[in-house]
Amino acid sequence: MGWEVLLFVPNIIGYIRIVLASVAIIFFHYPVICTILYGISVLLDGIDGYAARKLNQTSIFGAWFDVVIDNFSRGLLWCSLYKWGYLVVFLEWVTFMSTHSRGSNWKVTEEHFPTLVQLVMANGFKSPLGCYAVGSLHILPMWMYMHEMGVLSLILGVPDVFVYVGIAVFTIGRTICLSVEVFYVYHYIKHLVDCHEK
Structure with a gap:
C-alpha cells in the first residue's frame, strides 16, 4: 500500500x-x-x-x-x-501530538493509567463514558454556535431550559475529555523528561 x-x-x-x-x-x-x-x-x-x-x-x-x-x-x-477559542484548539492539537507519539495503538491504555482515562478510552472510545465524552467534544462547539446564533431557540423553537441543559450536559462531557487530555499531555511531557535524564 x-x-x-x-x-x-x-x-x-x-x-x-x-x-x-x-x-x-x-x-x-x-x-x-x-x-x-x-x-x-x-x-x-x-x-x-x-x-x-x-x-x-x-x-x-x-x-x-x-x-x-x-x-x-x-x-x-x-x-x-470566541476570542479564547484558540485555547481549546491549542489543547486539542497538543493532545493530538501527545497521543499520536505513542504510534498507531495510541488508544490502548496501560494498567497504571487513571481509571477515568481507562473508562473513556475503553474499546476505542466505544464505552458508554467514551461515547459521552467524545460525543460532547464534537457536539459542544456546534451546540454553542447554534445557541449563540439563535438557531436552537428562534429557528428550531427549543425551549431555553433545554438549551441550557444541553450546554451543561455537553460541558460536563467536554470536561471529562479535558481531564483525559491533560493526563496524556502530562504523560508525554514526563516521557520527554525521562528520556532527557537517561
Missing part, C-alpha cells in the same frame, strides 16, 4: 469534510447555511469509518487523518465563536 491510500474512499470523504467545514465558516453569519454544512461534515465523520471497514480501506494514515480533520473543523468553529 503506497500513495494510493490518499484516494481511498474514506479519505476522499475526509477531503469533502474539510471543504464543507471551511465553507460553513465562510457562512458563519448565516446560521442556517453554516449549521447545515457543518452538520453534514460531522455526519460524514461517522460514514468514513463505516466506509473504511466495509471497503476494507482502513489505514494508519486514515486513522490519523480523521483526527486531523476533527481538530481542524472544531478549531475553525471554536476560533470563530
Whole structure:
C-alpha cells in the first residue's frame, strides 16, 4: 500500500469534510447555511469509518487523518465563536501530538493509567463514558454556535431550559475529555523528561 491510500474512499470523504467545514465558516453569519454544512461534515465523520471497514480501506494514515480533520473543523468553529477559542484548539492539537507519539495503538491504555482515562478510552472510545465524552467534544462547539446564533431557540423553537441543559450536559462531557487530555499531555511531557535524564 503506497500513495494510493490518499484516494481511498474514506479519505476522499475526509477531503469533502474539510471543504464543507471551511465553507460553513465562510457562512458563519448565516446560521442556517453554516449549521447545515457543518452538520453534514460531522455526519460524514461517522460514514468514513463505516466506509473504511466495509471497503476494507482502513489505514494508519486514515486513522490519523480523521483526527486531523476533527481538530481542524472544531478549531475553525471554536476560533470563530470566541476570542479564547484558540485555547481549546491549542489543547486539542497538543493532545493530538501527545497521543499520536505513542504510534498507531495510541488508544490502548496501560494498567497504571487513571481509571477515568481507562473508562473513556475503553474499546476505542466505544464505552458508554467514551461515547459521552467524545460525543460532547464534537457536539459542544456546534451546540454553542447554534445557541449563540439563535438557531436552537428562534429557528428550531427549543425551549431555553433545554438549551441550557444541553450546554451543561455537553460541558460536563467536554470536561471529562479535558481531564483525559491533560493526563496524556502530562504523560508525554514526563516521557520527554525521562528520556532527557537517561
